[in-house]
Amino acid sequence: MxxxxxxxxxxxxxxxxxxxxxxxxxxxxxxxxxxxxxxxxxxxxxxxxxxxxxxxxxxxxxxxxxxxxxxxxxxxxxxxxxxxxxxxxxxxxxxxxxxxxxxxxxxxxxxxxxxxxxxxxxxxxxxxITIHGQSEQVRLAASDRQREILDRFAGAALAAPLGEYRSRYAERRSTAAELTELRDAAQARAREADLLAFGLAEIEKVAPEAGEDVTLAAEAERLQSADDLRLVATSALAALAGSDDEAGGAMTDVGMARKALDGQGDAEITALAGRLAEVSYALGDVAADLARYLDRLDAEPGRLEWIASRRSALQRLTRKYGATADEVIAWSADAAARLATLDSSDERIAALTERVTVLDAELAALAGRITAERGRAATAFSEQVLGELAALAMPHARLVFALTTGELGPHGADHVDLLFSANPGSEPRSLARVASGGELSRVRLALEVVLAADAEHxxxxxxxxxxxxxxxxxxxxxxxxxxxxxxxxxxxxxxxxxxxxxxxxxxxxxxxxxxxxxxxxxxxxAEEERAAELARMMAGLETTDSALAHAGELVELAAATRRTG
Missing domain, CATH: 3.40.50.300 (P-loop containing nucleotide triphosphate hydrolases)
Structure with a gap:
């Protein structure tokens, strides 16, 4: 208030x-x-x-x-x-x-x-607050507004099934929208699934490993310079152990130096001889590693060609699915997950179709309950409004809430049309077509009086x-x-x-x-000024004695009405 x-x-x-x-x-x-x-x-x-x-x-x-x-x-x-x-x-x-x-x-x-x-x-x-002005009279002629008024009168008996219906209707609408989207996109999903399957098969055939492209590039670079590496390693090995056709090399020289110092009995010389022994062992290890390195170089005659072929296969994948082998593997994982989703779309379509069928049955049942409740409310509402219209000097008026059942909509299956006739013998027709401005005002007021019980505060x-x-x-x-x-x-x-x-x-x-x-x-x-103001309203700018007398009668009539309630 x-x-x-x-x-x-x-x-x-x-x-x-x-x-x-x-x-x-x-x-x-x-x-x-x-x-x-x-x-x-x-x-x-x-x-x-x-x-x-x-x-x-x-x-x-x-x-x-x-x-x-x-x-x-x-x-x-x-x-x-x-x-x-x-x-x-x-x-x-x-x-x-x-x-x-x-x-x-x-x-x-x-x-x-x-x-x-x-x-x-x-x-x-x-x-x-609710404002009832000329715009409300225009709204009153609309079927949606007439339905709102009827539903308001029906109260809790209609509110429960109508609320449940609206919830189901909203679910049905969202479910049907998803179903339509899935069906419309079926061809696009099929094309996408084919592309994903082709890509996965292509990757599976090559079977790249994480970091493989980087590893192969380094190995290829090493193998491409094998001749230079062989010459370097052979020269180093000859310097250490001497060439195949003659003795010598660092290992021989160190051995001779160590032999010269052995057995002299001098502590400092003995220590130096021990250090030469360590150097001799170290040079022997390096010479052995160089020999094994040379053996490996000579043991992989076709390795470089295989690496070139493998890198070419990887490059075909990296041109399509990622810049590196790691990115190709990641694309493969994402593609497999997406393909699984696409493959499940048919199952989703079937589930949604079944749900729409169930919802349609539930909505039809609820719509029937809603129509029944509206029918009961329409009869009672019309009777009460006619009583009010009779009090408003329209004793012969007829007012009927006509319900026409059609397709299911957001508020049920009912189209509400408020039919009215002011005179006996006239068939009720749509309110907007037959009611004058004064009649619409009284119908609107009669409706509000009947609905007043819901207007507390x-x-x-x-x-x-x-x-x-x-x-x-x-x-x-x-x-x-x-x-x-x-x-x-x-x-x-x-x-x-x-x-x-x-x-x-x-x-x-x-x-x-x-x-x-x-x-x-x-x-x-002020109360004592009411009669004068009412007289002015009746007589215009000049207040006459007759207007004052009439105004006094109105004030007394109204006061008596308020006292008797």
């Missing part, structure tokens, strides 16, 4: 604060005074599009602030998730919602003191609910709005005294003109 609404520099309203109480509040004023700016301001709090032309002439920005109490815990959680918080208003937590609009076209929304996108603000306030705003009516019908509209206000906070912008008389609280929009700028303010009407 909204406790206070403040509007600054919006339209012709300079600065106005409206303190709202539970029950029925009416806003009146002369044509062009700015009554609709009250509704426009509330609409901004609901996240409606901000029109910079609504900023008052000469002002930089317009501001609208609303203070709410009795906010449901679920909505409090949404406010906190958005970074806002509730204030301590003394009588309980209060939520402050604001919308700022600049003349340059920039708009900002605030929820619980935190700046949020307008859509986030609307997500909360839409559960607190909610604010209902009516703009031009009395369009196209007057006289006794206007009195009945005022009476029904008063009845509606026993269940919800009701705010009505009206030009009819017959409606305004039933309000618990009355505000009037007063216009002032200094010759250059028109400014309006919103003032409360």
């Amino acid at each position: 909204i406790d206070e609404l403040r509007i600054t520099d919006l339209g012709v309203i300079n600065d106005a604060t409206i303190a709202l109480h539970p029950g029925f509040t009416v806003v009146t004023g002369e044509t062009g005074a700015g009554k609709t700016m009250v509704v426009t301001g509330i609409g901004l709090l609901l996240g409606e599009r901000a029109d910079p032309r609504a900023v008052r002439n000469g002002a930089e920005r317009a501001r609208v602030e609303g203070r709410f109490r009795d906010v449901a815990p679920a909505l409090v959680a949404r406010v906190e998730d958005a970074g806002g918080e509730l204030d301590d208003g003394g009588t309980g937590p209060e939520l402050l919602v604001a919308r700022h609009l600049t003349a340059a076209g920039r708009s900002r929304a605030y929820l619980g003191g935190s700046s949020v996108p307008a859509a986030v603000c609307a997500d909360v306030t839409s559960h607190l 909610q604010t209902l705003v009516f703009d031009e609910v009395d369009a196209g009516v007057g006289g006794r019908v206007a009195v009945e509209i005022g009476r029904r709005l008063a009845a509606l206000s026993r269940h919800a906070q009701v705010v009505v912008v009206t030009h009819l005294a017959q409606v305004a008389a039933f309000a618990d609280q009355h505000y009037v929009v007063v216009k002032a003109d200094d010759g250059q700028v028109t400014t309006s303010g919103v003032l409360p009407v």
